[in-house]
Amino acid sequence: MTTTAEALSERHGARARSAHLRAEAACRHAGIDPASAPPVPDSLPARAAGALRLSAGSLAALASAPAGSDPAAAARCARNAAAAAALAAQAAAGPTPTPALGTALAASRAAGAAATGVAAGRDPGLNSAAEETERLAVTAARTEGWLPPAPNAVDGAATAG
Template sequence: MHAKTPAGRTAGALRLSARPLDALSASAPDAAPDPAADARCARNAAAAAALAAQVAHSADGSEAALRALRAALADSQAAAVAAGGPAPGRDPSLNSAADDAEEPAVAAAREAGWTVVSCSTTRRTDPSASPPVSPPP
């Protein structure tokens, strides 16, 4: 896979997302994750999801895929804002905005028939909020 293609960028983003997620989950399995690290993981996962949505949309081209791509891009932007700034992952309003942006992204991805993996701060720190992985359609 060429790194400059959407598929190559997606593969790279997924690899980059997986390492910190593994480290975060292994570092303190019974403790709440560090908010900054959690926000970075959510940002990386949202960016990877946006790239995957771009690949899927280019292959599918349907209106549902376009809606899912747009929602994934909005989610990625909100996650990036929440992970940045002077208090990464610690601003409740930015975290809430990122979580709120994830909801339509997840719904649009499911509508497009895609498998959904969720990585928002709320869901990572409150497992009862929603299941982290949805079953394939």
């Protein structure tokens, strides 16, 4: 039987994986290699590369944690991945703002709201808002060509991958 904590952790984990895939795709589009991130990033591409590496580490830690052990930690992981995706979108968009950048920033703000304060990943309204903005960010990244088309374009897959 799935507990509420497990269900919350899975929802946050799915959002984190989706945002991480968006970050990877935007970095790839911008020609950013995460392995080349310097210890002290001094540019937007370097910050995006570093954030992507940190996001990968957070996802690995989340994957190794017991199921549902800490929904707040899973929500913070989703927040960090969304922030990495926003940095990567800034680098990929270049000097001209794009819808993919706007939705990446909105997804990052929504993920932050869902993860912080008294919400701690457990507020249904904030979680739903974060999921919806992630879906919109995925759609915009696909439209921009950073992500491949949805596996089943008819159903408008909610997350990347």
